[in-house]
Amino acid sequence: MIGRATAGLLALLLIPGCGEEGRLGLRLLHASFDRPYDGLDTFRLRVLDADLEERQRLDVAVGAGSLELGVVSSGAARLEVLGLAGGSIVSRGQSRPLRLESGTALEETVPFSTPSVAVAQPASVIITPALVVDGDLGEWQGSPSLVLDRTHRVAGPEPAAADLRAELYLAWDAGQLAFGLDVSDDCPALRAGLPAGACGTATAPERVYLGFDGDDEGTDYGAGDLWIALSATGLTVVRGTASPSQLAVVFAPRRDLGGWIVEGSIKVSALGRSSLTTKDRVGMELVLVDADPGEAQPSALRWSGGSAPADQPTAPSAMGTVGFGQP
Secondary structure (H helix, E strand, O other), rough: OOEEEOEEEEEEEEEOOOOEEEEEEEEEEEOOOOOOOOOOOOOEEEEOOOOEEEEEEEEOOOOOOOOOOOOOOOEEEEEEEEEEEEOEEEEEOOOOEEEEOOOOOOEEEEEEEOOEEEEEEEHHHHOOOOOOOOHHHHHHOOOOEEEEEEEEEEOOOOOOOOOOEEEEEEEOOOOOOEEEEEEEOOOOOOOOEOOHHHOOOOOOEOOOEEEEEEOOOOEEEEEEEEEEEEEEEEEEEEEEEOOOEEEEEEEOOOOOOOEEEEEEEEEHHHHHHOOOOOOOEEEEEEEEEEOOOOOOOEEEEEEOOOOOOOOOOHHHHHOOOEOOOOO
């Protein structure tokens, strides 16, 4: 069953099996300033496999009271909830990796937001046992993620699903904003000129740009605003000011060599703040640049969908926004 609650949308999914029927409750968590339910006429639940390919789809019309949602097949899965209006996606959220089995009873919190908003959850809730910035995302496995794929392309050829796709994890406590980025890339090249396997030799390294608008006021770069360039060769603060003691970042190849990882944390003092609370909001931008050999122009994915060139800082007014949830 599915219904509206003060904390968000609650869905009860039935998981069939030979024994006792399993039940999974979904609780949608949104930022206090976001309005992900406005104007929705349909909720869509997508059951995704380990490669984030759709395995099952359930649609239900939005209405008063409880609504019949349907039955979800068992097995390893991610659950994606989409809010639709007139067939267009208005809001979305995705669970952490789950194992759906008969006989189990779970309640899962899923961040749910409009496209330019992300919800960070408390580090104490989703990071186990504790954050260690070392390029290994093992402690993030209990965290939901925000996915960047071909729908976020702003430059270069459209990448295939296996070519370039990223999952962004966000967590927070009073003193820091932490992030993990897991990038699937069929031709990873972490340093310019190094062989990149069967696809040739790269002329430029894979790179990431991160932008922050510390108080989300949208004015041009000032105190608490940053634009950071990251690659395996190092970190450069392009706009703004931050000391090495305020940033911890590791850029590393994935263990299966099928991509690369960025893991880091930024102290709130670099964002012009003394602490973070559930009432706060921070502007954020994320740009991925994938420079495969032989391509005239690298592919680039941008979270906010802004129009600035991929290698140029996004204006704070065009950044997305991070809210700080508390389940």
